[in-house]
Amino acid sequence: MIRDAVILGAGAAGLMCAMTAGRRGFSCAVIDHSPVAGRKVRLAGGGKGNVTNRFLSPDWYVCSQAGFPDILLRRCTTDFILDMLATFGIGWEEREYGQIFCTEQAARLVEALTEACRETGSDILLRRTLGDIRHEDGLFTVETSGGSVRAPRLVIATGSPAWPDCGATDAGMRLARQWGHKVIPVRPALVPLLFPESWPLHGLAGVSVPANVSAGGRSFRYPLLFTHKGMSGPGILQASCFWKSGEPLHIDFLPEQPALELMHAPENGKSTVLGLFKKHLPTRLAERLVPETLATRKVAQLAKKDREALALALHDHVVVPTRSEGMGHAEAAAGGVDTRDVNPRTLESRKRPGLYFAGEVLDVTGLLGGYNLHWAWASGKAVGESWKKDA
Known part of the structure; x- marks a missing residue:
């Protein structure tokens, strides 16, 4: 032919x-x-x-x-x-x-x-x-x-x-x-990522949250989905195209709600810290991100250093994935x-x-x-x- x-x-x-x-x-x-x-x-x-x-x-x-x-x-x-x-x-x-x-x-x-x-x-x-x-x-x-x-x-x-x-x-x-x-x-590429066993947010499988994910110099504002071993969802799939082994991901869990502004707002002063952030995050995630030592305290009672540390934890959560889920779960390469x-x-x-x-x-x-x-x-x-x- x-x-x-x-x-x-x-x-x-x-x-x-x-x-x-x-x-x-x-x-x-x-x-x-x-x-x-x-x-x-x-x-x-x-x-x-x-x-x-x-x-x-x-x-x-x-x-x-x-x-x-x-x-x-x-x-x-x-x-x-x-x-x-x-x-x-x-x-x-x-x-x-x-x-x-x-x-x-x-x-x-x-x-x-x-x-x-x-x-x-x-x-x-x-x-x-x-x-x-x-x-x-x-x-x-x-x-x-x-x-x-x-x-x-x-x-x-x-x-x-x-x-x-x-x-x-x-x-x-x-x-x-x-x-x-x-x-x-x-x-x-376009693949879920797996995180180390020591990752403090393990155990939230099924939780989805709008977030901003940064990797390899690019940032993406899309929903994230917690899995049994790491994260998936559109934000992670996009970031996976730029992530390279050994490099960190930076995750902002409150991309549209500056945590410091929320804590400085007079109307939130009488709320507990955990109660405040449960209004803006899934409950299970808020319980992990807010330290137990601060959870039951009134927002108005927080010292400046505590507010800044909490804001950093919410807006710049850093984790180094162990690997991706591989070609078998990748939509592209x-x-x-x-x-x-x-x-x-x-x-x-x-x-x-x-x-x-x-x-x-x-x-x-x-x-x-x-x-x-x-x-x-x-x-x-x-x-x-x-x-x-x-x-």
Whole structure:
């Protein structure tokens, strides 16, 4: 079988690439080991596919090469994705933090993309395991369990090793190394964090609280969720993208209520210290954060040093996580193919002409809220738009 391009990976990036290229007259073979296309898309956002975000910006991306995603994000806007949904007859809704979801199961979106690919001449080859891949006489030859496919272009859109239950592997990164590309070591991102046994806030599993979490020079104001061994929730998932082993997290449990102001307010003077902060924090959390020696004292009786120490405990709780919960619980992975050897406009390899990368296989990670999936759309679109008929 000879096609204009072979695309490895039938996820969001691979399908977008095939559809875009197909509409421009290029035939593609999309190869995936999974029994279904778009497996991660089908499960994202609780099955409704958090497909993009209203507040799309380069600030929501992690990449070792600053500014690399910027061009492609400008060329693939939020409105472009909404127009795509409208073309497929799929409704959408905007939720908190600008997150945009399908109003029906995301499987419907995958089916529409797959059908659009087939209508424009693409072959969607599922349940295919990869064998040898070589480049000779200007053609890539991809051996699969169902036969070989040849093409002058090869697109690696295989994703990252995050979420292995969906069939995720590091195959694309291993292939990149085969063609001489450096791979930035991958680590779990958008993942819960585990804390040491000595952490004084253990035992609050199930407690959720709005907070501000800081890690690696970035801060996020989102809810936190205490787990049996640490923390999860949107705030921790965001911070995990910037946290590195051995570094501390700083947590502000009262980001909108300055504790000193609360304690200085005359109307709170007769309240006990614990009683005051139970009004602003979940009871179980307040009981842990307020020292027993201060809990039953009247706020008006607190010495200045006690007020300042308590304010610090509430606004700058410091903990060094022991580790994350790992790739098995990660929604994404930071790291991947080094973007310094990739053209930022076309995503073509600078080392091997005709070789392209799209999606999470690259060292570009979107944060929680639809940004990672949007990068898949944007990068797949860019590759599919970059080819010329005389190439």
